[in-house]
Amino acid sequence: MPNHEPLRLAEGEYRFACLVWDHEPLPSGQLVTLAADALGAGNVRALLLPSQFSSDHSVEDAKKLAENLGIEYNVIPITEIYTSVVNTLKPVIGGREFDATEENIQTRIRTVLLMAVQNKADYILLNSSNKSENALGLCTLYGDTAGAFSPTGDLYKSEMYDVARYINRTFGNVIPENILDKEPSSELHPGQKDSDILPPYEVVDAILFRMIEEGQHREEIVNAGFDAEVVEKIHSMIMRNEKKRYQFPPVLRLSSCTFGHERLMPLTNKYGD
Numbered sequence: 001m002p003n004h005e006p007l008r009l010a011e012g013e014y015r016f017a018c019l020v021w022d023h024e025p026l027p028s029g030q031l032v033t034l035a036a037d038a039l040g041a042g043n044v045r046a047l048l049l050p051s052q053f054s055s056d057h058s059v060e061d062a063k064k065l066a067e068n069l070g071i072e073y074n075v076i077p078i079t080e081i082y083t084s085v086v087n088t089l090k091p092v093i094g095g096r097e098f099d100a101t102e103e104n105i106q107t108r109i110r111t112v113l114l115m116a117v118q119n120k121a122d123y124i125l126l127n128s129s130n131k132s133e134n135a136l137g138l139c140t141l142y143g144d145t146a147g148a149f150s151p152t153g154d155l156y157k158s159e160m161y162d163v164a165r166y167i168n169r170t171f172g173n174v175i176p177e178n179i180l181d182k183e184p185s186s187e188l189h190p191g192q193k194d195s196d197i198l199p200p201y202e203v204v205d206a207i208l209f210r211m212i213e214e215g216q217h218r219e220e221i222v223n224a225g226f227d228a229e230v231v232e233k234i235h236s237m238i239m240r241n242e243k244k245r246y247q248f249p250p251v252l253r254l255s256s257c258t259f260g261h262e263r264l265m266p267l268t269n270k271y272g273d
Contacts, residue, residue, distance in 0.1 A: 028128040029065050029175045030164045031152055035126060036069045037171070046073040047117060049110045051082055061176045068174040078109050085109065107143030115146065124148045127249050132157035132201060134248065134259055135208050136234065137241030145248055153251035154258050156205040199230055207234050213257045242267055 028046075035044045048062045059075070066073040085105055093101065118125045127147025129139060131154055139145050155163065164175050198204055207226055210216040211234070218235050222228045245259050246267060257263050 027130055027152060027160055029062070029179050030160055030167065031126055031128040032065065032071065033069060033167050033171065033174055034151065036071055041070040044069075044071045045117070045121075045123060046071055047110075047114055048073060048075045049078050049113060050075070051077070051106050052079045053106075057178060058182075061178045061182075064176050065174065065179070068176075076113055078106065078113070081109050082106055104140045104143055107140040111143050111146045126151060127153065129153050129248075130155050130157050130160050131212075131255075131259070132205055132208060134245060135212065135241075136198075136204075136237040137244055139244060141244055141247060145244060147249045150249050150251045153248070154254040156208065157201040158205045199227075203230070204234065207231055208238075211235065211238065212263060213255060 032044060032046055046062070046066050048059060048066075050059050063073065063075070082105060086102065114125050117123060125147045127145070127150035129144065129150055130152055133139050134153060152160065152163075161180065164180055168175050168180075203226070207221055207230070210221050210224070211218075218228075218231050221231050242265050248260065251258055251260055253261055
């Protein structure tokens with residue numbers, strides 16, 4: 001890490017707790033590295049919250065990152081809590097197939113634990129989301145949308161990879177290569193991959209940039225060479241997830257069109273056609 005003086009926190013001020021999502025550690029890995037550099041490793045703490053769907057290497061990569069940075073971390077498995085919640089709900093929703101309900105339960109359990117540590121230890125929870133997932137609604141209300149502040153919420157997913165590689169060039173490979181090489185997945189059910197529902201993020205982000213920053217209509221984007229079905233799907237996902245963005249924490253403005261600043265759409269009107 002660079003040898004500059006870390007930010008000094010006044011007596012009684014909050015410290016910062018960074019969420020390291022064990023199931024997709026790239027965004028949190030980048031965030032926790034930036035936080036440790038800006039605030040000093042002693043002011044940052046990470047929680048690793050694996051479930052039965054988390055891969056072993058994801059947990060080990062997150063541990064290695066925390067150790068590389070010299071920050072405090074805890075591993076708190078959530079499988080027992082998750083099983084208890086699902087069993088408690090069986091009389092009400094039991095007998096139905098596994099779906100987004102069970103996935104969202106996992107992310108909300110993690111948030112309960114993170115917020116508890118925040119309250120008890122006077123931390124501030126940093127949100128590790130990105131602009132691609134915020135745009136498409138690939139996030140859980142009251143789950144991974146939680147936090148007091150989102151430093152990376154205006155970076156597209158492909159930009160997150162670029163920043164992570166820059167961090168490694170600058171700070172000396174603190175983010176394990178496995179994190180950068182791993183196919184994006186939230187690991188909320190067995191074998192889950194983002195590519196099951198989306199093309200590569202380089203394509204997704206190029207379409208999103210044209211829609212959000214440049215304000216292009218779908219027809220313009222298709223005429224530029226993008227697949228019409230993909231463009232329509234991405235547009236639909238953006239349109240139906242404004243309700244999530246209304247409840248998102250403040251985002252650090254890094255672009256010319258940031259959610260909640262330059263781009264704030266009505267919830268109730270039919271628009272965008």
